[in-house]
Amino acid sequence: MIAMEKTLLDLEPGMRGTLTRFAGNPGFVRKLRTIGIREGKTLTVVARHPLGGPVVVEVDGREVTLGRGMARKVIVDVAA
Numbered sequence: 001m002i003a004m005e006k007t008l009l010d011l012e013p014g015m016r017g018t019l020t021r022f023a024g025n026p027g028f029v030r031k032l033r034t035i036g037i038r039e040g041k042t043l044t045v046v047a048r049h050p051l052g053g054p055v056v057v058e059v060d061g062r063e064v065t066l067g068r069g070m071a072r073k074v075i076v077d078v079a080a
Contacts, residue, residue, distance in 0.1 A: 008043065008055060008066070008074040016044040017076025024073040032074070036060055043076060 011017060019041050022029045036059055037043070046063055047056040055071040057064055066074070 004078050005075055006078050008045070008057065008071040008076055009068055011045045011076070011078065013045050013047055015078065016042055017078040018042050019074060020077050021075045022073055023075060028070070028073065032070070035064055036062065037064065037074070
């Protein structure tokens with residue numbers, strides 16, 4: 001399998017990826033880690049709302065809603 005690096009915003013609903021890194025400042029990274037989104041976790045996109053709406057992801061059996069700006073800064077590996 002070949003892994004491709006994408007942002008969380010690039011994934012369609014139903015797709016999953018393993019978080020590899022963040023492209024944000026330390027405060028952003030700390031906020032996501034506080035809500036359970038950290039390196040090595042598998043994230044599944046549940047929904048991507050239209051018209052610039054948020055992205056809903058599942059992590060550890062919980063659904064978390066992220067704004068598109070935040071989702072754009074979460075980098076995941078997707079198996080191709």
